Amino acid sequence: MHNCEIRGLLQAEIRRILDMDTAKAVSPTPETTTPDEAIKVEDLHKSFGTLEVLKGVSLTANKGDVVAIIGGSGSGKSTMLRCINFLETPNSGKITIGGELVEMHADGSPSNRRQIERIRTRLAMVFQQFNLWTHRTLLENVIEVPVHVLKVPKTEAIARAHELLERVGLGDKADTYPAYLSGGQQQRAAIARALAVDPSVMLFDEPTSALDPELVGEVLTVIRDLAAEGRTMLLVTHEMKFAREVANHVVYLFEGRIEEQGPPAEVFGNPKSERLKQFLSSVA
Amino acid sequence: MAQSAELLSLSPPGWGGNLLRGLSHSLQIAFGAYALGLVIGLFGAYGKLYGGKVTRDLLAIYTTVIRAVPELVLILILYYVGSDIINKISAAMGGGRVEVSGVGAGIWVLGIVQGAYATEVLRGAIQAVPPGQIEAAKSFGMPAFMTMRRVTIPAMMSFAVPGLANLWLIATKDTALLAVVGFNELTLETRQAASSTRAYFTFFLAAGFLYLMVTLFSGGIFARIEKWARRGQPSLKGGSR
Ligand SMILES: Nc1ncnc2c1ncn2[C@@H]1O[C@H](COP(=O)(O)OP(=O)(O)OP(=O)(O)O)[C@@H](O)[C@H]1O
Ligand SMILES: [Mg+2]
Numbered sequence: 298m299h300n301c302e303i304r305g306l307l308q309a310e311i312r313r314i315l316d317m318d319t320a321k322a323v324s325p326t327p328e329t330t331t332p333d334e335a336i337k338v339e340d341l342h343k344s345f346g347t348l349e350v351l352k353g354v355s356l357t358a359n360k361g362d363v364v365a366i367i368g369g370s371g372s373g374k375s376t377m378l379r380c381i382n383f384l385e386t387p388n389s390g391k392i393t394i395g396g397e398l399v400e401m402h403a404d405g406s407p408s409n410r411r412q413i414e415r416i417r418t419r420l421a422m423v424f425q426q427f428n429l430w431t432h433r434t435l436l437e438n439v440i441e442v443p444v445h446v447l448k449v450p451k452t453e454a455i456a457r458a459h460e461l462l463e464r465v466g467l468g469d470k471a472d473t474y475p476a477y478l479s480g481g482q483q484q485r486a487a488i489a490r491a492l493a494v495d496p497s498v499m500l501f502d503e504p505t506s507a508l509d510p511e512l513v514g515e516v517l518t519v520i521r522d523l524a525a526e527g528r529t530m531l532l533v534t535h536e537m538k539f540a541r542e543v544a545n546h547v548v549y550l551f552e553g554r555i556e557e558q559g560p561p562a563e564v565f566g567n568p569k570s571e572r573l574k575q576f577l578s579s580v581a
Numbered sequence: 582m583a584q585s586a587e588l589l590s591l592s593p594p595g596w597g598g599n600l601l602r603g604l605s606h607s608l609q610i611a612f613g614a615y616a617l618g619l620v621i622g623l624f625g626a627y628g629k630l631y632g633g634k635v636t637r638d639l640l641a642i643y644t645t646v647i648r649a650v651p652e653l654v655l656i657l658i659l660y661y662v663g664s665d666i667i668n669k670i671s672a673a674m675g676g677g678r679v680e681v682s683g684v685g686a687g688i689w690v691l692g693i694v695q696g697a698y699a700t701e702v703l704r705g706a707i708q709a710v711p712p713g714q715i716e717a718a719k720s721f722g723m724p725a726f727m728t729m730r731r732v733t734i735p736a737m738m739s740f741a742v743p744g745l746a747n748l749w750l751i752a753t754k755d756t757a758l759l760a761v762v763g764f765n766e767l768t769l770e771t772r773q774a775a776s777s778t779r780a781y782f783t784f785f786l787a788a789g790f791l792y793l794m795v796t797l798f799s800g801g802i803f804a805r806i807e808k809w810a811r812r813g814q815p816s817l818k819g820g821s822r
Contacts, residue, residue, distance in 0.1 A: 382720055417722030428713035432735045432813045442721040445731060474813035494721060 333359040334396060335498050335529040336381065341390035343376055343405075350376045351387070352553040358498070358531060358546070363524045365540035365561070366533045368550035369576060374533040377550070378502050381531070382420045383407050395419065395497055418446060421491030425503040427483040429475040435462060435486045436471040439493045447494065454493070461489040465519050481512030488519055499523070501532040537580055541565045549573050585783045588774075596774035596784065603770030604791050607756040610687035610766065615752045617692030619745075622699025627729075629704050640700065647697035653758050659690040660762045683764040691755055695748060702744035706737035738810035746803035753795050767791060 343351040379385040387405040407413040439458035443449040465485040547564040757768040775784040
């Protein structure tokens with residue numbers, strides 16, 4: 298039994314090392330565009346009926362970037378994030394993920410189902426409401442996508458899931474169902490689930506907004522850690538202090554347009570737009 | 582009392598064997614019809630929720646008509662129309678009269694009736710699944726069919742089981758209606774035994790007892806299924822998992 302587990306761990310480790318090697322071997326990437334671009338959004342438009350929510354948003358996140366997206370309620374932050382992995386169908390625009398342009402019909406819907414499914418496996422989303430699968434234990438939640446979508450061998454996925462749960466401080470909760478956990482614990486589990494697919498970009502939509510104030514800190518700690526290890530992240534948040542601290546790029550969205558963007562010191566320290574000034578003073 | 586025991590004994594001249602044979606037929610039909618009903622129900626529910634306009638209209642007609650017309654009438658219609666169609670087809674292909682198997686016909690007829698109710702039970706259950714759970718699956722690149730198999734169906738089970746348990750009990754009792762088309766399930770066997778021996782009370786009491794046993798046994802099984810389906814949900818009474 299123990300032997301088995303150790304072997305699984307070793308195999309996972311070996312695989313990871315091998316993966317790194319192959320990544321190194323091909324490191325001069327054949328892409329002609331800038332190889333560092335993790336996500337590139339160009340002139341994104343989205344309407345719900347007659348309500349135009351995104352009015353031409355363009356945004357680039359390079360590998361290792363932490364982009365914080367701030368803005369008032371209803372400014373289109375969630376919609377933008379959801380358009381990136383096509384949970385919402387944009388009306389027009391171009392989305393390029395890791396150098397790969399997402400094929401779209403003229404009406405903005407993805408035209409290649411397989412491509413969109415493949416790209417989604419590299420974009421892990423963390424939701425405001427956690428959205429863990431309630432009929433599965435934390436361990437089952439974490440291995441679900443690796444085993445069934447990515448076809449990782451189960452023992453390997455389990456070993457990795459234990460590591461990830463350990464990492465977010467839930468090592469002893471692997472066999473617990475989500476409903477028995479606090480919001481903060483559920484959100485950390487959701488982050489472990491997202492990490493399990495080894496995503497190239499993580500999308501966070503207000504990950505702490507549904508939490509009691511005393512639980513916010515534990516989740517932010519985990520996210521701060523991920524930022525420090527160089528994970529590429531798009532982070533919609535109302536935690537301005539946190540955004541200032543972890544992000545290297547801040548985007549202020551106002552009524553479906555990017556009103557101002559730049560390094561956090563600039564955006565928070567020396568805002569140019571009147572609206573941003575007002576917004577910052579209202580949330581401070 | 583002793584006379585009743587003799588009448589109910591399993592070997593002739595007792596009629597117990599006949600009753601048990603009838604029960605076994607009833608259960609076979611109930612099982613088959615229930616399974617068929619679940620399959621129809623699952624397709625029906627998905628069709629109603631995600632299908633195009635034509636699919637949804639056809640399904641609305643199906644569930645409305647089946648649930649509006651008394652089951653006895655439906656059984657007569659479906660049975661006679663069904664066997665008529667089969668015979669017409671057989672004749673057209675140059676074959677002779679086909680003897681429609683009682684069990685097979687029973688399963689089809691009751692299965693179509695069950696399917697209408699199952700469609701509604703499952704549709705409600707699917708709609709009760711928190712959309713975020715399905716969205717999460719989608720956001721990780723899970724294909725639609727896998728999402729249905731791995732997320733939607735397991736998550737809707739806890740909402741569906743009480744309704745599905747009811748449908749099963751209705752299925753077992755609806756088999757009695759097949760007596761009208763001369764199918765020797767439990768009720769018909771009982772009536773034959775009773776009228777041959779004039780011991781009406783004994784036999785109908787025995788049949789009632791058998792139906793009651795089926796219900797109690799099913800209740801136990803469904804309680805377990807429900808407990809399993811509700812795994813992960815804290816019980817309202819509180820306490821541990
Ligand atoms: N599915 C939908 N159908 C119709 N309108 C929608 C839908 N989703 C969002 N909207 C509308 O689009 C606008 C932008 O919503 P969005 O959720 O992107 O805002 P947000 O910036 O994330 O706000 P919050 O900070 O409150 O989360 C809002 O006016 C909202 O009512
Ligand atoms: Mg939002």
